[in-house]
Amino acid sequence: MSGNRTSGSIKNMFSTGTLHRFSESRLDEEHIHTILTAPTARFIPLWKNQNLFAITDPLQPAFLSKEETDRLLNEGAEFVFLGMLEEIPYFAFALPDTIVTEELFGDSRAFKDLRETGALLGQEEGNLLAYARAMIHWHHTHQYCGRCGNKTISIEAGHVRQCTNPACDLKHFPRTDSAIIVRITYQDRCLLVRQPIWPEGMYATVAGFLEPGESLEDAVAREVKEETGLTLTNIKYHSSQPWPFPASIMVGFTAEATSMEYTLDQREIEKACWLTRQELIEKIKDKSIKLPRPVSISYRLIDDWFRKKNKGKLSQIK
Ligand SMILES: [Zn+2]
Known part of the structure; x- marks a missing residue:
């Protein structure tokens, strides 16, 4: 699991x-x-x-x-x-x-x-x-070639598509879109945010797509700055997760904010809160906060922070 x-x-x-x-x-x-x-x-x-x-x-x-x-x-x-x-x-x-x-x-x-x-x-x-x-x-x-518009066919046991136009002959390879996801802490608090499109009450970590010309760490710092106004230090790789919904890999990071003062970009994030572990327990119990599904790396990042102070696993909170 x-x-x-x-x-x-x-x-x-x-x-x-x-x-x-x-x-x-x-x-x-x-x-x-x-x-x-x-x-x-x-x-x-x-x-x-x-x-x-x-x-x-x-x-x-x-x-x-x-x-x-x-x-x-x-x-x-x-x-x-x-x-x-x-x-x-x-x-x-x-x-x-x-x-x-x-x-x-x-x-x-x-x-x-x-x-x-x-x-x-x-x-x-x-x-x-x-x-x-x-x-x-x-x-x-990828049924058609992005360069010349002709049909492509599957070759190499389904791991390459090749353009059928002999003058083009371009090979297309399976693509994976890189996205970053980051758990942000400030002292003993963790930042949880809420996107307007999410189910009611759901809060999670900040995420966004990597853009061309960026390192993954650049994307972490930029996304967080754009969406929350926060400046990060100590950006560290945590783990990653294939996320084929439809074609991403989520690259997970942890980072610390230099202050708790955020300014939200309301189009992306409608609410945010800094919670201690005890406050998170209370909000899960009174159902004012729902976390993402336990299979997601977002849940994993939050759970990993939560466990550090011997409060048990998030899944044990009832
Ligand atoms: Zn072509």
Whole structure:
């Protein structure tokens, strides 16, 4: 689950467990064909950016066999080789938006948003579904060449798209948009902020996208200055999290503010508060503050600060 520590680093939900990507094998078409048609191969379908789940208690990801996958698809369907997990090859593929999912899967399986269901999954499953979702989204949005406008095709086991115009021939690679997220403290207080678009009562850490020409630390300092007016010191890397909603990586930092005086950019942040650990406990208990989902790095950053003074875990507050 989220927040495992391995080899001294922090493993956030959706990051890699023990999946081996075998990236060197993507160019070997014969080998990819062999594992694609192996009886052990498992397939992860995506439909409208959602993953397939077996409706059990607890909810489980639904992986399909080759036989079942072939029944769903026309000839020439594109597959993405994700990697091997315990000798099992995993592939992702897209189902057309037009299918009627109930007709194909009955009521025992259904497509759901990974953002809503991620908390119920283990590290391996969460990673596989997030990786599959990110790759299929990239294919979906890169059907045409950005340079010449011709069609692109999937090559290298789904990890490259190539322009079909011989005069262009440009290769397109999967993109990940970098975003920063930062927990800001001042002495024994942590800053929580609220964006107007969030569900009622939800507060979290400051986040924003990296811009070209910036280091990650530059983006942390700029976003916080723009949105809160605060000046930061001691900006330090914490951990990161794949966030395929639709195509980001959240790079987490901690930092200290030089004062508590903030001025909010109301378009981005409508409210902010500096809370001690005890005040946070009280506000969670009286339901005036809700934190983000425990699978998110934002929750992880806040929980990590909270635990430092032996108050237990945030999840224990009832
Ligand atoms: Zn082109």
